[in-house]
Amino acid sequence: MVCRGRVTKMKRAMNINIKRGGDDYFLNRLFSYLTSELEVEIKEITQLRGNVYLVETVERHFILKGYKDLRKLKIQEAFVSSLRKTGFDHSYRFYNQNKDPLHFHGSYYGCIEYIDHNEMRFDYGVQADREKGVELLNRFHDHTSVLVPSYAGMLPKTDLARKWRHRKTEFAKNLSGVNFYVKKAIIEEVLEWADFSLGNFVRLKSELETGLPVILHGDVAHHNFLRSKEGKLHLIDFDLISSGSRGYDMLQYANRILPYLDWQFESLEKISYLNKWLDSDAFLYGLLYPADILREWNRLLRNRNQTHPYSLAPIVEMTVGQFQQRKQFQEEVKSRLND
Incomplete structure (x- = not known):
C-alpha cells in the first residue's frame, strides 16, 4: 500500500460508507482527504477510539492513527522498524515510514498494519494468557536492550515514582468526588497504602536499576496484547515507551494481573519471569501501590x-x-518484607 500520492482513478461519493463512532462531518472530510492522498480505493472508515481509525480498502484493512506531534509519529515509525530489524516479529509495521506523513486537521497520521483478531481474545483472566503475555514481554525486553543506545536522545528515562506522586496528588484533589461513592474509611486506607508504598519504593528503587537498561513498553494493559487470527501473540501500541529497567514493566504487569489472581501472592510466585523479581524489596513495595484504583x-x-x-x-x-x-495482600507482603 502506498501512503501518499495521487489516486489513479476517480472515487465516487456514493462509495462512502462510514460507520457510527465519530462525528460524521469530520469522518466525511477525513474520507475525502484520504481518497485524494492514498493510491488505494477506500470502502469504509470506522473510528475505533480517539484519533485511531480502521480503514477498509478494496485490497486490505489498515489502522490510521493520528499524532499531534510529528516527532512522536517519527519516533514510533523508527522504533517499530528498529524492533523488527532485531528479529522481534510479534508486532505490526508502519507502511511507508520514509514518505511524508499524512497531515489532516492538526494531526499527523501514520498507516499501520492491521492484524486480524483471533476469536479467542487475550485475557488476563486465563492462566495460559498471563504466562504467554509475560513471556512475550520478556522477549520484547531482550530485543530492545540492543536499541537503548540508538534511542538515548529520543526517549525519556522511566520515572515511576514521579508518575505515582502525580497520580496520588490528582487523586487527593478528587477526594470529595470519590467519597461521594466510597466510604471515607476505605479511601483513607487506600491512601495509607499509597504513602507507605511510595515512600519505601523511592528509598529502594535503585535495586531495580542494576541490570542492563531496556526500552520499556510502559502500558501492559491486556488490550495491548493481541492474538492474531493464526494464534500468534503480538505486542502493540508503543506510545509510552521509555528506557529503564525491565523490572518496571514487570511490576506494572504484576499489578495488572493481581486482581485476576484474587490477590494471592503465591500465585505470583508460580509465574516465570515475574517470580525472580519477588526477591527485591523495591518490587514488593511497588506491588503495594494501589495504582489501578488511583488511575x-x-x-x-x-x-x-x-x-x-x-x-x-x-x-x-x-x-x-x-x-x-x-488488605490481606498488603498484610502478607508486609510480613514478607519484615522477615
Whole structure:
C-alpha cells in the first residue's frame, strides 16, 4: 500500500460508507482527504477510539492513527522498524515510514498494519494468557536492550515514582468526588497504602536499576496484547515507551494481573519471569501501590463519567468489592518484607 500520492482513478461519493463512532462531518472530510492522498480505493472508515481509525480498502484493512506531534509519529515509525530489524516479529509495521506523513486537521497520521483478531481474545483472566503475555514481554525486553543506545536522545528515562506522586496528588484533589461513592474509611486506607508504598519504593528503587537498561513498553494493559487470527501473540501500541529497567514493566504487569489472581501472592510466585523479581524489596513495595484504583478514579472524574453506571460500577467494585482481598495482600507482603 502506498501512503501518499495521487489516486489513479476517480472515487465516487456514493462509495462512502462510514460507520457510527465519530462525528460524521469530520469522518466525511477525513474520507475525502484520504481518497485524494492514498493510491488505494477506500470502502469504509470506522473510528475505533480517539484519533485511531480502521480503514477498509478494496485490497486490505489498515489502522490510521493520528499524532499531534510529528516527532512522536517519527519516533514510533523508527522504533517499530528498529524492533523488527532485531528479529522481534510479534508486532505490526508502519507502511511507508520514509514518505511524508499524512497531515489532516492538526494531526499527523501514520498507516499501520492491521492484524486480524483471533476469536479467542487475550485475557488476563486465563492462566495460559498471563504466562504467554509475560513471556512475550520478556522477549520484547531482550530485543530492545540492543536499541537503548540508538534511542538515548529520543526517549525519556522511566520515572515511576514521579508518575505515582502525580497520580496520588490528582487523586487527593478528587477526594470529595470519590467519597461521594466510597466510604471515607476505605479511601483513607487506600491512601495509607499509597504513602507507605511510595515512600519505601523511592528509598529502594535503585535495586531495580542494576541490570542492563531496556526500552520499556510502559502500558501492559491486556488490550495491548493481541492474538492474531493464526494464534500468534503480538505486542502493540508503543506510545509510552521509555528506557529503564525491565523490572518496571514487570511490576506494572504484576499489578495488572493481581486482581485476576484474587490477590494471592503465591500465585505470583508460580509465574516465570515475574517470580525472580519477588526477591527485591523495591518490587514488593511497588506491588503495594494501589495504582489501578488511583488511575481509574482520576480518569473517571477527569472525563466526568461518574454519572454513567457502566463507567462507575467497575471502579466501585475495584475499590470496595476487592478491598478485603487487597488488605490481606498488603498484610502478607508486609510480613514478607519484615522477615
